[in-house]
Amino acid sequence: MVTLKDVSREVGVSITQVSRALAGYPDVKEETRQRIVEASERLGYRPNALARGLKTGRSGIVAMVVPGDWAVEESTVLLEIVTGLSTEISGRGMRFVLHVAAPGEDVREAHDELIRGGGIDGFVVIQPARGGALIKGLAKSGIPFVVHGNPGSGAHPHVDIDNAAVGADLLSRLLDLGHRRVLFLNGPKGALFAEARDEGVAWALAGAGLGADTVRTEHGPMTETQGREATRSALRRPDRPTAIMAGNVMLARGVYDAAAAMGLRIPQDLSVLAHDDGLRGYEPEGFVPVLGGTRSPLAAAWVALADALKARIEHGEASIENRILPHKFNAGGSTSEIQG
């Protein structure tokens, strides 16, 4: 390994000067700095992460703990999370430790172990639960962390989209088109983002002066299968919906499939909107007709999370606070006005 000492010997200056030159301190003669930079590049010097971490108290390593019992239907999103975060964190010169808990291993315990062992600068927390015991624990330990999703209680640093607004937006568009029997395929019951979307749907209904029976909400896993099955059974009912709003594009895929299987045309016979997280392999443009709806790529969340965590680590509490990411609406070609 090439160390500061090697470079300093090569250039003929002290270790101090090499360190300061590379760190950009002003008290190094420009010509000396150049020689140092040249030599350190030539030798392939990289500061030793361990040594630096030991001295500065920062290792440049952030960690994320994933529960070991993730379900198949979460895999698409989980992979998106893991790869997205890893890329963004690496891109900022930090390292990303992924700790997938063993089956039965407690997630809080895993965080604790990582903290105690030292060398972890901060955490990314995903899928916060309502109670937030994990988050409270982290906050108490004083280690920097950012949360993806809104943990509700407490003012902890997090990034999220405005899920209530997404729910309201999707429904409003459909109501504006005249739809009065809408099926909402939402996420699972306990999930906070799903509840926020329910809330948004309620707002939109209230805003339009319509009754709660205008939309029927189905909670469940966000998969193609679920979309297909829920659509199929809904379309069989006498009061079948004229429009479906799907919580994500995977659900929408199932909706399209079911509609096709039953010989219904989109948008003539059925309007569809969905929220698009920008999942790889599920591009709305790949749908025929193009799927419309709200869009807020998860990728933006990884960027925001990485930025926020880095700021938090480097500048402490003082750094930027929560970020609510924007979403856009694309009409697509999957909706039509209802005929009176």
Place this chain on the structure above:
Amino acid sequence: MVTLKDVSREVGVSITQVSRALAGYPDVKEETRQRIVEASERLGYRPNALARGLKTGRSGIVAMVVPGDWAVEESTVLLEIVTGLSTEISGRGMRFVLHVAAPGEDVREAHDELIRGGGIDGFVVIQPARGGALIKGLAKSGIPFVVHGNPGSGAHPHVDIDNAAVGADLLSRLLDLGHRRVLFLNGPKGALFAEARDEGVAWALAGAGLGADTVRTEHGPMTETQGREATRSALRRPDRPTAIMAGNVMLARGVYDAAAAMGLRIPQDLSVLAHDDGLRGYEPEGFVPVLGGTRSPLAAAWVALADALKARIEHGEASIENRILPHKFNAGGSTSEIQG
């Protein structure tokens, strides 16, 4: 943070003695050791990973680099890899750094950067390419690593299954049942494991004294869609196959779907066998009829890889060498003897 100094002050012995007591050296009086252990537990002492790493040259961190441009169809397996490895590595007291390259970032370069920065004890390499430039580079740098899959050239530590045997096994069973028109849905063209399976198929044919036209091989992504499409078009041909062997269970899922859609019964009208990697959400027992074939859970590979890497790090070259994991055959209910 609780340090050795804190414990030593608490107990009233030197830092040296605390360190040695905890590390299990014999020259610490038993009674002293007990007091030390008790105190360090009471205070919650954990050795600082950075400091230890700096001193010993080992950080307890292993890394894996994943190319940034993974395709959707690889996501199931990729997530399996990432979570499986993370769990096994964590379970052995090491930490797992996941570096997902940015789009356009070179994988070899990423390895180099990680090595130069120090603090990485070893690597897990997946999906080796034939040329093996990456592996050669790692070998030259002297850092411990293990490879998942057989890189072919060179004797580098790896764990894999006997893919040729898998190919031969699957085909032999079908031949034994009398099938003479077999469709083989294999992995993508360039993949080494797929080529090994092709080889195994060739062996089996040669062994049975049959011509190459007995089996038609289709190379492609290992997805449900691919299985469905390939099956559909194959079954439409005049010389349609009486049996299909699928490279994995996802392909088999597509085969089942296509067969059902075309009104063909398994196993009466079509025999199916597949290799089962033990992918979450794709259990052969979930098929009707139960899918038969070879089985070798990927989970076993993560265990073997983690063990091998740990041994390699701790004991160097001297440690155990390559492991070829076994596979079993389960008949299932998806095959039948061919009539006439």
Place this chain on the structure above:
DNA sequence: GTTTAAGTCCAAATCGTTTCGGGTCGCATG
């Protein structure tokens, strides 16, 4: 000519751990 300031530079301390090379004490051995 003496102070002062700016511009460069460096020795040494520090982070927390491991480990080498001694110490000290008591007791048996010659």
Place this chain on the structure above:
DNA sequence: CATGCGACCCGAAACGATTTGGACTTAAAC
């Protein structure tokens, strides 16, 4: 009484980086 040995113990030197608190030189200011 010296010696040797075993059982315990500890100081100090690393590991590689950052950072503090100067030192030295030169030139400007008084």
